[in-house]
Amino acid sequence: MTDLPTDLTRATAAALADALATKAVSSVEVTQAHLDRIAAVDGQVHAYLHVDAEGALAQARAIDERRGAGESLSALAGVPIAVKDVMTTKGLPTTCGSKILEGWIPPYDATVVTKLREAGLPIIGKTNMDEFAMGSSTEHSAYGPSRNPWDLERIPGGSGGGSSSVLASFQAPLATGTDTGGSIRQPAAVTATVGTKPTYGGVSRYGLVALASSLDQAGPCGRTVLDTALLHAVMGGHDPMDSTSIDAPVPPVVEAARAADVRGMRVGVVKELGGKGYQPGVRARFDESVALLEELGAEVVEVSCPNFDYALAAYYLILPSEASSNLAKFDAMRYGLRVLPDGVDDPSAEQVMAATRDAGFGPEVKRRIILGTYALSSGYYDAYYGSAQKVRALIAQDFANAYEQVDVLVSPTAPTTAFKLGDKLEDPMAMYLNDIATIPANLAGVPGMSIPSGLADEDGLPAGIQILAPATKDERLYSVGAALEAALVDRWGGPILDRAPELGGVAAAKGA
Amino acid sequence: MSSLSREDVAHLAGLARIELSDAELDRMVGELSVILESVAKVQQAPTDGVAPMSHPMPLTNVTRPDVVRPSLGAEAALAGAPEAEMQRFSVPRILDED
Numbered sequence: 001m002t003d004l005p006t007d008l009t010r011a012t013a014a015a016l017a018d019a020l021a022t023k024a025v026s027s028v029e030v031t032q033a034h035l036d037r038i039a040a041v042d043g044q045v046h047a048y049l050h051v052d053a054e055g056a057l058a059q060a061r062a063i064d065e066r067r068g069a070g071e072s073l074s075a076l077a078g079v080p081i082a083v084k085d086v087m088t089t090k091g092l093p094t095t096c097g098s099k100i101l102e103g104w105i106p107p108y109d110a111t112v113v114t115k116l117r118e119a120g121l122p123i124i125g126k127t128n129m130d131e132f133a134m135g136s137s138t139e140h141s142a143y144g145p146s147r148n149p150w151d152l153e154r155i156p157g158g159s160g161g162g163s164s165s166v167l168a169s170f171q172a173p174l175a176t177g178t179d180t181g182g183s184i185r186q187p188a189a190v191t192a193t194v195g196t197k198p199t200y201g202g203v204s205r206y207g208l209v210a211l212a213s214s215l216d217q218a219g220p221c222g223r224t225v226l227d228t229a230l231l232h233a234v235m236g237g238h239d240p241m242d243s244t245s246i247d248a249p250v251p252p253v254v255e256a257a258r259a260a261d262v263r264g265m266r267v268g269v270v271k272e273l274g275g276k277g278y279q280p281g282v283r284a285r286f287d288e289s290v291a292l293l294e295e296l297g298a299e300v301v302e303v304s305c306p307n308f309d310y311a312l313a314a315y316y317l318i319l320p321s322e323a324s325s326n327l328a329k330f331d332a333m334r335y336g337l338r339v340l341p342d343g344v345d346d347p348s349a350e351q352v353m354a355a356t357r358d359a360g361f362g363p364e365v366k367r368r369i370i371l372g373t374y375a376l377s378s379g380y381y382d383a384y385y386g387s388a389q390k391v392r393a394l395i396a397q398d399f400a401n402a403y404e405q406v407d408v409l410v411s412p413t414a415p416t417t418a419f420k421l422g423d424k425l426e427d428p429m430a431m432y433l434n435d436i437a438t439i440p441a442n443l444a445g446v447p448g449m450s451i452p453s454g455l456a457d458e459d460g461l462p463a464g465i466q467i468l469a470p471a472t473k474d475e476r477l478y479s480v481g482a483a484l485e486a487a488l489v490d491r492w493g494g495p496i497l498d499r500a501p502e503l504g505g506v507a508a509a510k511g512a
Numbered sequence: 513m514s515s516l517s518r519e520d521v522a523h524l525a526g527l528a529r530i531e532l533s534d535a536e537l538d539r540m541v542g543e544l545s546v547i548l549e550s551v552a553k554v555q556q557a558p559t560d561g562v563a564p565m566s567h568p569m570p571l572t573n574v575t576r577p578d579v580v581r582p583s584l585g586a587e588a589a590l591a592g593a594p595e596a597e598m599q600r601f602s603v604p605r606i607l608d609e610d
Contacts, residue, residue, distance in 0.1 A: 107588035200568040214567045243574040244567075313553040324528060331529070333603050335592030341531065349604045354531035363539075366530055370521065371544060373528045387554040389564030394557060396565060428543055429550055445568020471569070 008033035009170040013079050013227040016173060020078040023067065027060035027078030031122050034080050038125070038171050041503045047146050047156075047165040049085050050093050051125040056080055059122035066120075076230055077120030082172040084163050085126040086133055087218070088207040089113050092123070096209045097131040097141040097159075100330050100337045100360030110207025111239045112176060112218055119234045124172050127162030131362045132327065133183055133211045135159050136434035139425050140364045147421070148191060150461055150500050154418040157187025157434075163221045164191040169503060174231050175221040180211045181315055182414075182438025184219050185450035189413035189464025192452040192496045194228045194481070195221040197438075199471045200445030201246040204239035212322035213244075215315075215442040223497060225451060225481040229257035232474070246472065256475035260482035262296050267480070268303035268406035273437045279416045281456025282463040286412045289453045289465045292487045293410075293480070303406060305398035308440050310391045315439045316432060317375045317388035324372030327365070332356035367428060396444040403470045408480055411437045413450040413464035441468055449477040451485055452496045462496065515545045 088106035130140035138161035149169040156165035163175035164187030177184035179197035188195035220231035236250035341355035469476040595602035
């Protein structure tokens with residue numbers, strides 16, 4: 001039934017799940033294949049901050065035993081997964097890409113991690129990220145950047161560049177992400193992988209190191225739309241430990257991905273996302289995808305969301321404001337780093353806190369904390385934070401108006417393909433512009449997905465198309481994403497990642 | 513819009529409990545001014561009469577039954593502490609000595 005490739009790391013999660021269910025392959029074999037792949041290529045990619053070979057194999061053995069005993073298991077049981085280092089994992093280091101949490105071993109699991117363990121997915125390791133998820137390239141990780149498997153001199157996106165590069169280099173079939181302004185979708189776009197930011201509240205935030213609590217949303221990352229849907233179904237659902245968790249069943253994302261039907265759907269192209277500043281090759285692949293959707297039976301119209309032009313500015317006030325408050329907990333008292341100030345006898349708690357935060361936080365984190373402190377200070381509050389909150393309402397209204405005319409919205413996911421490491425590191429505003437198309441969804445709380453749209457002509461690098469749906473209608477992302485993916489893969493003659501260059505080392509000989 | 517002076521940034525860093533070096537301060541003044549100039553664009557949006565939005569979903573207060581349930585033990589809670597003593601977090605002095 002299932003045709004597994006010789007190299008198990010090239011299989012989709014769905015195919016692995018089927019093969020595991022029929023005992024054609026064991027979880028130990030699948031997990032070991034990925035550990036071997038990590039040993040062969042992660043020296044070049046640097047996608048993982050921590051690999052838990054022993055723990056993953058123990059989980060895999062346990063699943064194999066339970067399956068052997070005839071127990072009925074969840075769909076993804078035995079399929080290994082990589083977890084973004086923003087999620088607490090009991091007994092496994094959780095650094096959030098920061099020196100201030102170096103060596104911290106959380107005493108509890110995030111709800112998402114609990115769900116992964118209960119569903120029987122061996123956790124293979126923790127993935128790299130920009131420090132506290134602040135960035136679009138992983139260059140702000142205190143542990144060094146991850147590299148894009150399409151070109152090791154380029155960024156894999158961020159903040160979830162560890163998870164995206166894990167997937168694009170076949171070091172795990174699935175990964176988790178979090179998306180505050182695009183940190184799942186933009187990394188997916190620049191690596192030709194798939195990622196979904198669910199509706200705000202669709203996946204529990206309990207046990208995630210908070211960046212901006214009104215924007216943060218955890219979600220699934222995969223190489224195909226169906227794989228991503230299968231993981232979405234595991235991660236999602238109500239959690240009494242998160243007061244903003246939606247008390248409703250997970251939308252029927254797997255059913256939608258399997259049906260892959262866009263006939264009769266109304267698709268709106270957002271006029272404000274895609275003009276000036278968008279690379280021609282990104283734009284061309286996007287236009288082709290839109291034309292394909294029309295061929296597949298969708299009705300395409302242009303939609304205007306005029307206030308999206310203010311989204312980036314509003315976001316870079318709201319996010320730093322919330323972050324400056326959330327990160328106040330790193331005070332050198334209860335966990336994490338403690339650094340004593342130089343040349344001070346018997347320093348006070350306040351002096352220790354200030355010295356620790358200087359030593360433990362990187363430049364981008366300091367910038368955003370200080371910006372947020374300013375935006376919230378009396379005298380400037382109304383002009384900055386207050387205005388940003390009103391813009392947020394305008395953006396939500398733009399979405400509401402658009403969804404009266406259409407079922408989903410589409411745009412390019414990111415304005416450009418992957419840029420070179422170092423290119424935007426010294427220019428914070430240039431880095432922020434990477435998220436220009438993904439930010440509106442976070443401000444309004446609506447779900448979004450990125451899938452590969454092809455390779456840009458000018459540089460041969462991946463581009464992504466973003467699909468946005470109304471709040472709680474996440475299944476529409478999967479209807480559109482799966483239909484478009486099938487048509488594109490058919491046109492390409494195979495999955496786009498088959499065209500990524502082989503990475504050197506032992507694994508290069510194996511291939512697909 | 514007001515641009516930030518070096519003294520402003522030093523003051524804000526103090527409020528945020530981050531001890532910046534002189535070199536960091538010099539850099540931060542320029543960078544923050546560029547960012548502030550850009551985000552001030554929110555003031556041009558047609559926001560007259562618009563109610564501010566703090567959260568994407570309507571929030572309701574969530575409670576749980578008032579019953580005892582297991583929580584972290586002292587050992588687990590203190591496992592990541594920079595310093596612990598007698599089952600407590602050990603912290604630097606919080607008051608000035610005279």
